[in-house]
Structure formats: C-alpha cells, structure tokens
Amino acid sequence: MHRIHQRHLMHPRHLESIGWYFLGRSLLGVVIWLFLVVRIFAQEISEPTFELDVLTLLTKHGCNSGACHGAVAGRGEFYLSLWGSNPKADYDQIVHAFKSRRVRFASPEESLLIAKPSGRIAHEGQERFEPDSPTAETLIRWIAAGAPFGPSLGVEDFQVSAEPIEPSSDRSGYRLRASARLNGSTNLLDVSDRTTWETEPDGDSMGWIQQSPPTLRLLRPGRHWITARFAGQVRSLVLIERYPDSGPVSAGSALDPMSWIDQEVQEGLDRANLKPLAIADDLTWLRRVSLDFVGRIPSLGEIAEFQGLDPSTRKTQTVDRLIRSEAFGTYWAYKLARWVGFRPIASEPEATDAFEQYLRRSAGERRSWKQIAQELVLSTGDSHREGAANFARLASDPRVHAERIGSVFLGIRIGCANCHNHPLDRWTQDDYHGLAAILAGIDRGREVRYSGGGQVTNLRTREAAIPRLPGQEFLSLQSDAKAAQANVERLSAWIFDEQDPRFATMLANRLWGTMMGRGLVDPVDDLRETNPASHPRLLERLAKSLIDADYQPSSILKLIALSQTYARVEVDASVSRLDPSFYAAREPKAMAPEVLYDAIHDALGLSVESRAIGWLDPTTPSESLDVLGRCGRMVGCSPELSRGGATQRSLGQQLHWINGPLVNRAIQSPASFIRQGCGLGASDAEILAMGYLRFFGQPGTQEELRDWGSQIPQQTEEKMAWFEDWAWSMLSSPRFLNH
Numbered sequence: 001m002h003r004i005h006q007r008h009l010m011h012p013r014h015l016e017s018i019g020w021y022f023l024g025r026s027l028l029g030v031v032i033w034l035f036l037v038v039r040i041f042a043q044e045i046s047e048p049t050f051e052l053d054v055l056t057l058l059t060k061h062g063c064n065s066g067a068c069h070g071a072v073a074g075r076g077e078f079y080l081s082l083w084g085s086n087p088k089a090d091y092d093q094i095v096h097a098f099k100s101r102r103v104r105f106a107s108p109e110e111s112l113l114i115a116k117p118s119g120r121i122a123h124e125g126q127e128r129f130e131p132d133s134p135t136a137e138t139l140i141r142w143i144a145a146g147a148p149f150g151p152s153l154g155v156e157d158f159q160v161s162a163e164p165i166e167p168s169s170d171r172s173g174y175r176l177r178a179s180a181r182l183n184g185s186t187n188l189l190d191v192s193d194r195t196t197w198e199t200e201p202d203g204d205s206m207g208w209i210q211q212s213p214p215t216l217r218l219l220r221p222g223r224h225w226i227t228a229r230f231a232g233q234v235r236s237l238v239l240i241e242r243y244p245d246s247g248p249v250s251a252g253s254a255l256d257p258m259s260w261i262d263q264e265v266q267e268g269l270d271r272a273n274l275k276p277l278a279i280a281d282d283l284t285w286l287r288r289v290s291l292d293f294v295g296r297i298p299s300l301g302e303i304a305e306f307q308g309l310d311p312s313t314r315k316t317q318t319v320d321r322l323i324r325s326e327a328f329g330t331y332w333a334y335k336l337a338r339w340v341g342f343r344p345i346a347s348e349p350e351a352t353d354a355f356e357q358y359l360r361r362s363a364g365e366r367r368s369w370k371q372i373a374q375e376l377v378l379s380t381g382d383s384h385r386e387g388a389a390n391f392a393r394l395a396s397d398p399r400v401h402a403e404r405i406g407s408v409f410l411g412i413r414i415g416c417a418n419c420h421n422h423p424l425d426r427w428t429q430d431d432y433h434g435l436a437a438i439l440a441g442i443d444r445g446r447e448v449r450y451s452g453g454g455q456v457t458n459l460r461t462r463e464a465a466i467p468r469l470p471g472q473e474f475l476s477l478q479s480d481a482k483a484a485q486a487n488v489e490r491l492s493a494w495i496f497d498e499q500d501p502r503f504a505t506m507l508a509n510r511l512w513g514t515m516m517g518r519g520l521v522d523p524v525d526d527l528r529e530t531n532p533a534s535h536p537r538l539l540e541r542l543a544k545s546l547i548d549a550d551y552q553p554s555s556i557l558k559l560i561a562l563s564q565t566y567a568r569v570e571v572d573a574s575v576s577r578l579d580p581s582f583y584a585a586r587e588p589k590a591m592a593p594e595v596l597y598d599a600i601h602d603a604l605g606l607s608v609e610s611r612a613i614g615w616l617d618p619t620t621p622s623e624s625l626d627v628l629g630r631c632g633r634m635v636g637c638s639p640e641l642s643r644g645g646a647t648q649r650s651l652g653q654q655l656h657w658i659n660g661p662l663v664n665r666a667i668q669s670p671a672s673f674i675r676q677g678c679g680l681g682a683s684d685a686e687i688l689a690m691g692y693l694r695f696f697g698q699p700g701t702q703e704e705l706r707d708w709g710s711q712i713p714q715q716t717e718e719k720m721a722w723f724e725d726w727a728w729s730m731l732s733s734p735r736f737l738n739h
Helices: 012-046 050-060 087-100 134-144 260-271 282-294 300-307 314-324 326-340 349-364 369-378 387-393 398-410 429-439 481-495 502-516 536-548 553-561 593-603 623-628 651-659 661-667 673-679 684-696 702-709 716-732
Strands: 155-168 171-182 196-199 207-211 214-218 222-230 233-241 442-444 447-450
Touching: 050 087, 050 134, 050 196, 155 222, 155 233, 171 222, 171 233, 196 207, 196 214, 207 222, 214 233, 260 536, 282 300, 282 314, 282 326, 282 553, 300 684, 314 326, 314 553, 326 349, 326 369, 349 387, 369 387, 369 398, 369 481, 369 502, 387 442, 387 447, 398 429, 398 481, 398 502, 429 481, 447 481, 502 536, 502 553, 536 553, 593 623, 593 661, 593 684, 593 716, 623 651, 623 661, 651 661, 661 716, 673 684, 673 716, 684 702, 684 716
Parallel strands: none
Antiparallel strands: 155 171, 171 214, 196 222, 207 214, 222 233, 442 447
C-alpha cells in the first residue's frame, strides 16, 4: 500500500486544497439537485390536471350548464355532469368515450374538445372561447401531456370575498376573490380565476362581471347576489349599492316605538341609504292585521270597538283579542293545511276526515307547531283514527315523501338533487336518494307502519341507495322494521335539532312571509346557501324567539304585527322601483282565494252557511274558488310559496269577475247592505259612508264622498243600479283586493 509521508499530510496549504476540492464538489451536487427539483416541480405545477384546470374551465364557459352538455339528456351525445358534479364520469366522456374521438394526442389543437367551442368547427353552442385564448392553451397543454386525470380535488374549505376598487362614474366596482383549501393541505389556494362567477342567478341582472380577472361592476342601486362555483362548491356574496339621497325620513307614530325588529330592518335601510315611509293610520293597520290573523275583514262593530280603545294600547289589545278568538284557530287550521299540503286520501273518506280533524284540533288547541310537525313525520297506526299518520300517505312513493319533507319542514328544494347534484345548493344525489331510502322503510297503506323491505335506487350509482341524513352521515341499512323506525327517528331528531335550528328558521321565515308578503328568505321554500336572508340576524332572532315560545306562531305574529315595519304605508311612486327586500314600504299583498270569497260576502253584509276559510279540503266543489285561483286539487300549495304582490288575475278570472255570479249575485242579493239601505230609506250619504267602512275599513274622505255623491241619479230605479255598479267598482279596486 502506498504510504503518504506525514510531512505532506500536515502541510496547511495541502489541507486547504483538499478542502476546497471536496467543498466544490458538494456545492455542485447541491446546485444540480436543486435545479432538478425546481425543474420537476415547475413541470408538475405547469402541467394541467383535470379537476383543477380542465373541469373548472368547462364550468366557467358554461359547457356543463343545464342549457348545454350538463343537461340530463346531454347535447350531441356528449354528456357532462351538471356543473362538474361527477368528475370521473366527465373525464370518461372526454377522454375515453367514442374511442377517444374528443381528444387527439398527436395534434392536441385539433381535438374536438378545443376545435368546437373555439369556433373552428361548427358548434351548436356557438363560440365559447378564442382559439388562441388562455383556455385553449391550457386544454392543448393538458392533452399534450397525455390528458392526465391527476389527483382528486377534494375541497375542505371554499371562501369568497369582494374587495372594493376605484368606482367608475357613480357605480361601485369590486375585485372578486376566491380561495380554497384542498384535502391534505393547510394553506389556502387562490382559485379566483378558476371560479365561475354569476350575478343575480334568478335572471334579474343588476351587475356586470368580467371573469378574468374576476371583476364586478354594479349597474343599479340595491341588493345584489353573487354566486361563485368551484369544484362542486357553491357560495354566495351579498353586496349593497347605495341609493341616491332619498330625502328626509318619514315620521313614524309616537305610539309606535321602534322594536328590535325595526332596528334590524333600519340597519339595512341605512346601509342602502334608504328612508322608510310613514306609518299607516290605525284603521288601515286594523284591516291588515285582521286579514293576517283571522282571515277576515273587520266588521263595523269591531271598527267601532277599536276606535273606542285607548290609542296608546289598542293595537296590543286588538292583537291579543284576535289571538284568543275562535276565528284565529279556524284560520290557522287553514294555514296549517295549506302548509302541509292537505288533500283527500283517495277512496278513504275516513282517513281524510281523521286528517282534517287532526289539523283543526291542533290549531284550535294552540299546540306547539314543533310537536305537530314531529307527529306528522313520525306517526304510525290506523290512518282512519290516527290523523297525523296520513301525512305519509300524501306521498305516492319515498322520493315524493322526501321532497315533501324537505319543502314542508326544512324549506328546501331537495328534489333538484334527484338527477344531479343541486346546482345552487349543497345537496347531492346521495343526499336526495339517501333521504328517500330512509322513508322507503314506511309502509303507506291504511295501517302506516315501519317495514324493512323498502328501497330506492340511487340514480348516480344505479344501486340501492344507502339511508343518509342530508349533508350528514350514512345510516344503517334498514334490514327490518326496527332499523327502519330507528332511521326515521334519527331523521326527526336531525330536522328538529335546536342546536342547529333548521325547523325553527324555516317556520320563522314562513310566518314573516305570511305577514309581510315575502320571506326574509324568498321564496320561503328555497332556503339555501345561494339564496341568503335579506336580514340574517333578524331571521336568527325570530327563530330563537319562536323556540323560546315553544313554537307558538302567535308569539312571532304578535311581534311582527306591533312593529313599525309591518305598519308602514303601501308603496307609492317614490319607492315603487326600490328593492322590496329592504322593507322601506309595505308591499301590497293579495288575499288568498278563500279569504277573498268570504270578504266579498262580509263587505256586502251577507251571511253564509259556511265560510270558505273553513274548507280545508281543496277539492271541495266551488266554481268560484277555482276561478279565484285556489290551490290545485291534486297537489297542496301554500300562498306564501310565491313572492308577495298585488292581485294579478287571468283573462278568464277577469271575465268571471265582470259577468259571473260570484260578485254580481252577491251585490244583487236582497240582503246586501245596499238593497237593505235603499229599502229602509237610508240617505245616499249614509250608504256611501257605510260602504267605505265595509269595503276599506275606514271612512271615505270628504272629497271622495262628495265626488261619488254628485254622480248618483235621482230616479229611484236608476239609483239602485248605480249603487250596485259602485259596489262592484269598490270590490274590484286594489284597495279592497289587497292589504
């Protein structure tokens, strides 16, 4: 072995040379290693993946919307899941279907996936992006890389925000931002450019969005809803563009101090730079609250009694009197029946009668509506004796039952998740069919009971659906009646859980809609992430108040009725174009058909054998109610499901109103106050004055009475006809029909 002399090893210069040699080689290795890592990492970053890059682009350009390939039937034999809800199926359609004809790995730019939407080949959906656009470039790079699926994109969190930018002219602008935390990551990824942004999903666009970079320009003042989609997630933003100065605030009544309801509403008005209209006079309020509490216009005696009360307390006294009245129970039995969709059980009058009596008794006894709802969900037994058990029998199958549960007790439209994931909410097909699977364990014969044999097919998997609480965990399979009962009881506990007050929120919103003509979430059966409440904190407080009052509707109704917000005058020309969700004024609210039928007879002073409001069965034969637009005979409905507004009648209804027997026969009845007054020798002025009180609940002005009085003919035979025509015009006026 070669020996190195000790003298050479210990020489400092020699040691220095050796050190620099090895250090140089080490640094070179580190540099090379870093270069390779950075290069590989850059390649991984730049290489598009299917879910994160391709699918988000298809969503942004509307390729998988319901109007295009996202439709159930697809388009041109190209089927995509709605808004990319099923990435693996979409990948198979794009990359593998029809022998991979939609992608050309040898010439990516000639792929149908690019050539059609870029306009190079005829495309029914027209041009979606330019051939040299960033979208086309990304798709080309993805196909050139072998069209990899890449890692599954699980999103644990998705957040959206809007940052104000310099206003253009007098309109506000916002930079829209979105971030997501993916599975296994602790950091938020900026996905603003990968997010699809929409303004006003209901089609009433009041804003303009530029997708890249995401920028919003508000075009009109008011409340704006912005929807953001990313990787199957959907979120919403609410932005308020202030109105121009609307002048001095209208004075309220000193007898109507602001309640916490009014304070919540006022905050929204302040944000929008709006001033509320004045408080209506007390007699207008009396007519309004009578119709909303008991479904009838006030009688002459009730008007006189109200005017005789202390002005500082008469509203509270009147509300308490109405709540105690028998008419309150009758009217809210009608409301309850419409809410749950009551209709006859086919060929079983005994079951129908038991169901009807259950609803009447429950409302009349002022029972907790939570308890009523729980019984409707859980009740079993002989449906000819157990009235609540018939709620399950209203549904023809588990899917219909699931949709009814969602609408009635949760205020959601889960039926949209039958064929595809809900496009505007978090409900998936697994949620929909899982809920139906729970309810498949109910036998809906005369004897409503639990059974273990029922099942439904999940349209996504084409296999038997697994029972599941919507948005929650899967439940055990329903192998026997005991397991089926346990699952339905779990469902009931979830619906009525007060820690997450779904039911209380839904009911509070419906009650607000009943009183105000529109819900804080509107429509009232469409509670979802992308349809937020106009006043979230107000809805939360109403729900808590309802829980504290043991779910008695009267408690919330009283709070609303005594607020300034409820008592405002109706909209006029100065506010007719304002967003009604701010509640600056009272929106005119039409009477329900049954209420209107009774009001016509009450106004004319006619007594009827039975009031229409007491007919819970919507199939009770009545041509007049059908013409007035009552709920269909085959399905239940609620007047609060549609947006509030003034009476709108079809041509057929208008012709019936003009020529039909409903109004004309009542006016010409010998018992009407007009014929009675003329027969007893009442003066023209007395008949006019009584008419105003009967029709509108308050005296006519001197000018109104003078104008009408000057038109009355002097001949007796002509005078009767004139008064009947006058009564018809009063009954036809918006002032009578709305409240």
